[in-house]
Amino acid sequence: MTLDAFFGIGETVVLGSHVFEPEAIKAFARKFDPQPFHLDETAAERSVFGRLCASGWHTAAVWMKKNLEKNADPSAAVWTGQGSAPVFGPSPGFRNLRWLKPVYAGETITFTRTGLAHRPVASRPGWTLLTIRAEAFDSTGDKVIEFDSSVLVQVDQAPAQGGAVPGP
Amino acid sequence: MTGPRWAFDDLEVGSTITLGEKTVTADEIIAFASEFDAQPMHLDEEAGRASILGGLSASGWHSCAMFMRMMCDGFILDSTSQGSPGLEYVRWKRPVLAGDTLTGACTIVAKRVSKSKPGLGFVTVKSAMTNQRGETVLELENTGMFLTREAVGA
Numbered sequence: 001m002t003l004d005a006f007f008g009i010g011e012t013v014v015l016g017s018h019v020f021e022p023e024a025i026k027a028f029a030r031k032f033d034p035q036p037f038h039l040d041e042t043a044a045e046r047s048v049f050g051r052l053c054a055s056g057w058h059t060a061a062v063w064m065k066k067n068l069e070k071n072a073d074p075s076a077a078v079w080t081g082q083g084s085a086p087v088f089g090p091s092p093g094f095r096n097l098r099w100l101k102p103v104y105a106g107e108t109i110t111f112t113r114t115g116l117a118h119r120p121v122a123s124r125p126g127w128t129l130l131t132i133r134a135e136a137f138d139s140t141g142d143k144v145i146e147f148d149s150s151v152l153v154q155v156d157q158a159p160a161q162g163g164a165v166p167g168p
Numbered sequence: 169m170t171g172p173r174w175a176f177d178d179l180e181v182g183s184t185i186t187l188g189e190k191t192v193t194a195d196e197i198i199a200f201a202s203e204f205d206a207q208p209m210h211l212d213e214e215a216g217r218a219s220i221l222g223g224l225s226a227s228g229w230h231s232c233a234m235f236m237r238m239m240c241d242g243f244i245l246d247s248t249s250q251g252s253p254g255l256e257y258v259r260w261k262r263p264v265l266a267g268d269t270l271t272g273a274c275t276i277v278a279k280r281v282s283k284s285k286p287g288l289g290f291v292t293v294k295s296a297m298t299n300q301r302g303e304t305v306l307e308l309e310n311t312g313m314f315l316t317r318e319a320v321g322a
Contacts, residue, residue, distance in 0.1 A: 032233035034240055035249065048250045056252065057236050061204040061229045068206060090220060091228060091260060098254040147254075 001081035003155065007130055008077065008115040015066035015111040020054050022105040028058040041105075053102035059109070059145050060097070063134050066111040083156025089127070090152055094134075097147035101138065109144060111136045116148065128153050171321075174247035176289035176314040179276050187242035187272035190234055192226060194266035200230040213266070225263040231306050232258060235297050238272045248315035250288060256309040262299070269300040277309075287319030 004010075022041070029038035033055035036043035044052040070076060071088075079085035103109055114133040121127045130153050135146045194213070201210030205227035208215035216224035226234070264270065278292040290311055297306035 028233075032237045034237075034245065035251075037251070055233075055236070056254075057229070057233045061200075061227075061233065064227070064229050065204045065206075093228070093257060093259040095257045096254075097258070099252060 001079065003081070003086070003118060003128070004115075006077050006079055006081065006086060007118055007132075007153075008113075009117065010115060012112050012114040013070065015063070015070045015113055017108050017110045018062050018066060019108050020058070020062075020103050020105060022052055025052060025054045025058065025105055028061075029055050033057060049102045051102075052105040054105075056099040056145065059099070059103050059136065060147070062109070063111050063136060063145070067113060067134070070113070086128075086156070087154040088151055089154055092129075092150055092152065094147045094149040097145070099145055101142050101144045103138065103144050108139050109136050118153070121152065124152075126154055128155050171317070172247050174243050174314070175317040175320060176248065176279070176281075176291065177317045179279060179291045179314065181276050181279055184273050184275045185243050187238040187274065189269055189271050190238055191269045192234065192264060192266060194224055197224055197226045197230065197266055200233070201227050205229055216265075221263040221265075223263070223265040225265050228258075228260040231260065231264050231297065232308075234264075234270065235272060235295065235306055235308070238270070238297070239274065239295070242272070242274070244312070248317075248320050250313040250315060252310060252312050253290075254311065256292075256311075257307075259307040260305070261307060262303055262305045264299070264305050268305075270297050270305065272297045281316070282313075287316050289314055289316060 026039055029035070037047040037049045037053060038055050041052045112135045116131040116133055118128045118130040121129050129150055131148055131150045133146065134149050136144050138144050198211055201207065209219035209221050209225055210227045213224040272295060274293045274295045276291060277294050280290050282288040282290065291314055292309065292311045294309050296304050299305050
């Protein structure tokens with residue numbers, strides 16, 4: 001097994017679906033994003049969005065939830081390559097986040113992940129930086145969010161994998 | 169002046185808006201992680217200490233959500249905000265640990281009026297969240313949509 005296969009490079013995985021209930025939308029918004037269109041149906045009707053909709057941060061956080069659930073699933077990729085299995089570490093961040101369409105109350109959102117690339121981190125031997133595209137779609141198939149996330153992964157420096165490229 | 173304090177017209181390139189303090193509790197970290205990011209270093213003090221993060225630490229998504237709240241209280245709730253189309257980047261620079269007191273600042277780096285929707289403008293902000301030791305924990309560049317004063321009749 002190659003790291004490409006383990007990370008699912010070029011492969012889109014459906015992480016699962018989540019229903020955004022009105023009460024959950026409001027509870028998240030009260031804590032973190034108390035703008036009227038995330039808190040109150042009537043106020044939302046008068047707003048640019050027209051209906052109660054989830055904070056964009058709520059949508060992003062549920063992507064993380066579904067991503068972790070998928071990793072814990074028995075169907076998740078099991079390392080069969082040389083050396084010890086890669087170990088996922090912290091994430092340095094993400095880029096190019098777009099909130100493309102509001103997530104309206106009651107909508108069922110389906111979340112996906114696509115492996116984009118991985119490269120050794122020159123400054124941290126034994127670590128590789130994996131980038132993945134995160135996306136989610138509503139019940140009509142419209143995309144509601146996308147972003148490119150990255151995560152540091154500790155990999156076994158077996159010669160078969162090439163090891164880390166020395167830094168400059 | 170009537171209407172919200174901050175309209176598109178008031179958000180001037182080069183100016184900085186300072187945000188209020190937020191102290192993060194262990195209970196808040198655990199509650200957020202239990203719902204959205206149930207990894208050991210976000211759920212348990214011991215596991216956090218044993219991890220690369222060095223203590224019970226907030227999910228990066230929790231840090232983003234807390235920063236959103238700081239921006240809401242700092243200016244968005246008293247503005248003509250029409251939501252956000254997205255962000256260029258978020259960088260999680262350092263762990264946010266239980267007991268940390270966070271502050272933040274947003275510097276306006278660009279603005280333009282919408283070509284398709286008169287009365288609406290895009291404002292791009294570079295922001296940072298800082299802990300009580302003056303260390304940057306979060307950096308982001310985000311864009312917000314705001315109505316002009318003329319559009320809200322104020």
